[in-house]
Amino acid sequence: MNKDRLIAFTDAILAIIMTILVLELQEPETLSLQGLWALKGSYSAYTLSFFWLGTMWIGLHNEWQNVEKISIPVIWYNLSILFF
Incomplete structure (x- = not known):
C-alpha cells in the first residue's frame, strides 16, 4: 500500500469524526x-474532543514523516x- 493512501484514509476518518x-x-x-451557558457541557465536550482529535492528527502527521x-x-x- 502507498503511504500517501494510508495518510489520506487517516485524514478522512478524523475529518468525518470531527464533522x-x-x-x-x-x-x-x-x-x-x-x-x-445552558449548553456549556456539550460545548465543552465538543471543544475538548476537537482539540484531542487535532492533537492526534498532528501526532500522526509527525509520525508519518518517519x-x-x-x-x-x-x-x-x-x-x-x-x-480508540
Whole structure:
C-alpha cells in the first residue's frame, strides 16, 4: 500500500469524526450568553474532543514523516489508533 493512501484514509476518518461532533451540538434556545451557558457541557465536550482529535492528527502527521514502508502491521496499528 502507498503511504500517501494510508495518510489520506487517516485524514478522512478524523475529518468525518470531527464533522459528526459538530452535528451533535444543540442550538441554544435563545441567542444570548445565557443560552450558550445552558449548553456549556456539550460545548465543552465538543471543544475538548476537537482539540484531542487535532492533537492526534498532528501526532500522526509527525509520525508519518518517519515511516518509509507500509506493512500489514502498520495498517493494523493505524486502524487500532483510529478505533480508540
